[in-house]
Amino acid sequence: MNNRILLLITILCVLTAATEAEEVSCFSEMDSQTGKCVDLIGPGIEQEDCCLNINYCFQLEEGGISHSCRPNTQWTEWTKWSACTTTCRNGVQQRWRACFGRGQCAGNEKLQTRSCIDYECCAVDGGWSSWSHWTHCSATCAIGQKARNRSCSDPLPSCGGQCYGPELEFQWCDTKQICPTDVSWSPWGNWTSCSHSCQEEGAELIPVRRRTRVCNKPVTSFYPTIEPCPGSDTETSPCGLLPACPIAGNWGAWTDVSECSTTCGIGRVRQERRCDQPAPKHGGAECPGISVKNVPCNTKIRCPADGFWSPWGNWDSCNHTCREEGAELIPVRRRTRVCKSLVPSFYPLVEPCPGSDTETSPCDFLPFCPISGNWGAWTDVSECSTTCGIGKVRQERRCDQPAPKHGGAECPGVSVKNTHCNTEIPCPVDGFWNAWSRWSDCVRLDWNISCRRYVGQQKRGRRCVGRKHDGNPCPGSIVDVRSCYNNDNCWYGKGIWSDWNSWSLCHPPCGAGSVRKRTRTCEPNFPDYPKERGVLKKVPIFFWGNPIFDCEELYGEEMELTEMLPCYNVPDCD
Known part of the structure; x- marks a missing residue:
């Protein structure tokens, strides 16, 4: 009975262990500065397998908290000191570190803060003094300039401060004095083109041309207003030698000039028109189009006739744009024709047209249809990157199931990838020293050195722990000795x-x-x-x-x- 209970407990323990095997995202390294996992090997790896190498790191959830595989805890290195929190006077700098490994690190100091001063004082801006008096005007007649200034001294800026705004200011000044000068016309300019290029026949208005001149006077003075130049600044002249303007021709109405060409059904009649409404003149354009045409005429009398085929129409498009390679069925195209009676008979046909109104033809000239590529299976093309624990292996696949053909799409995705491989061999774990023991009493063999200037000796020890799977032993000595006074x-x-x-x-x-x-x-x-x-x-x-x-x-x-x-x-x- 007891053996059965023990067997049942053993089976339950095995099942529980199997159920609790947790899959994680496994990484090959933990950044010593940030305490974050880097260099992903792969997701979906059992935590126990990931930690066959204690230098590895894992996350229970993608992007979650990083956990080191190390059995012993260890602080990361301190980050660099941050910038000072102020640019002047007293501020602080901070730095951080993180604990990685399984368990708690000794101590709990994750953040350090120290005082800092980038600049002993903060910049203080100055103030402007009052503006000075305006200077004299720079001109004795017409318009000039005057200026005034101020200084950044009320108060003076300190510790790199400044004043904002202009130090100098300028203003226009008017002397209200006319500068000596004569007023006169410039020479006449060239004649402009005539207002029209030809003379309308019978019109009263004649095209003209113009020319202008400028009155020269002082530009710099506005007081008082100078008398204008005598006379006008514009002169006109008639353009009397222009040619008469062209007159374009225009058609008169159409008139019949023949009888209907048939005694039954629909025929034709000839019509003419003249270019005389008006006729072209002075090089004007002739009437556009034709002066003679044939138009239908209807006798309204039925003509007897049997049916006949119209010419074949154009081929329709093929029922597919391409043909499947190796397929028995080939796309086809069609064309049609219409059974007609003699125009202009609208009565039922005497005899129907012989043959079919539809014809088909194979589209064997079409290109083969594109065949899109499909990936074959992944295959390993390299050895596992490690001889212990979890590593990476390179895999490739070919786009040949089938290969793309006749312009078909290439296979989507990558042809090469790295995936994880499990050697199922634990990696060597180097030993590490535990903390030093306390120093022993300072003594000297067979001597009493207490409160005397005699040199004694002290010892302290430590143990190398955690070495597994043929890892390296701890470097250094297991015992430390030093000289001392008691x-x-x-x-x-x-x-x-x-x-x-x-x-x-x-x-x-x-x-x-x-x-x-x-x-x-x-x-x-x-x-x-x-x-x-x-x-x-x-x-x-x-x-x-x-x-x-x-x-x-x-x-x-x-x-x-x-x-x-x-x-x-x-x-x-x-």
């Missing part, structure tokens, strides 16, 4: 105040109330302790422990002095 609980008397350290980043990094700070700390004074050792190679000596000391009070503080300033123009939090 000053734990040692009295050193008066300490010294450090210099100000650098200004900190702004906290909080977004929103209101962001500040930055710097500190000075009370530090122990070790005047007689060498800071390094060695002959051929110098190595630093570190102080270990919690020494006992104090400093003179500084601004009311005994161990740490802090200065804080607000950060300005910090963006709101998203």
Whole structure:
């Protein structure tokens, strides 16, 4: 009974695992700056297969959140600092990073903000002074110009500011004085063409031609008005030698000049007309068209006659514009004719016309119909791009099922593509170091070095973890050793105040109330302790422990002095 229960549980676990196998969009890389997946291998790949290579990246939904396949979490590199939020005075710059891998990264600092100043001051525009008095007019007669100016000094601009508008202004000035000059006519101009090219026969009006002249007077003065030149500025002359205008001819009415050409049915009669209403004159155009014509005449008497065929009409269009290659049926075309009686008989025919009124002909001259191309199956033309995990393989297909023919359309789409391939082999995973352990106590074998200027030694260790599938071991040493002085609980008397350290980043990094700070700390004074050792190679000596000391009070503080300033123009939090 227990074995059956275990078997049932095992089957349920397998089915659940199979059901929960999640398909993702798999990428070959995660951008270390943006934390986004790049270089798509393909959609519809199981997450487990995608992550056979821990350097890969996947998205559960297309365009969704990017997830790294790495089993250990890691922060991306910080982005470059943004531009300062202001162009003058105090602003801030920001930079970001993202956590990728499976799990949470150590710490939660995704955003950093620091104070910045592009320019110490902001531009302030100046103001214009009052306009100066106008200068004297530039002319002593007629029209001249006068000017005035102003300066950008009320107040002066600062920090790159300016004044807007013109510094100089000009105005016309009229002296109301006439400049000395004589008034006179210019010579007469050339005659214009006559107003008509010919003389209408019997008309009273005769065409004329004209010529003009100009009165020369000062242009620059408007006061007072100068007396005009005597006489007129225009002269006319009749065009008496023009030829008479042409008169075009016009037809008179049509009149019959013969009897009807038949005694039964419809015949013809001859008609004439004369070009005399009026006749052409002085080179005028002759009457257009013909002077003689034949027109139908109806005797209204039936003529006896049998039926007869009219000529065959034109061939119709073929019932198709092309013929199918290899088809038995060929498109055809048709033409028709009409069984007629002698014109002008409108009575039933005596005998019908022999034969058919329709004729067909094969359109074997038509071109073959276009055959559009169709793709064949995709085939691999390259090896998988990787020897482990998911890679890419190049595939091609040919447009030959069938190939396009007789001007048919080419196959739509691409003939080459990359698709994913699964080696089903896990990729090697290199080992990585976990965090260093704390430093051990500073000691020296068989020596008491506490509170003395004797050099001891400290150790700390770390472990190489996460190595799988024949990946590379962690580089470097598993143990770190350094030289040290043991000053734990040692009295050193008066300490010294450090210099100000650098200004900190702004906290909080977004929103209101962001500040930055710097500190000075009370530090122990070790005047007689060498800071390094060695002959051929110098190595630093570190102080270990919690020494006992104090400093003179500084601004009311005994161990740490802090200065804080607000950060300005910090963006709101998203």
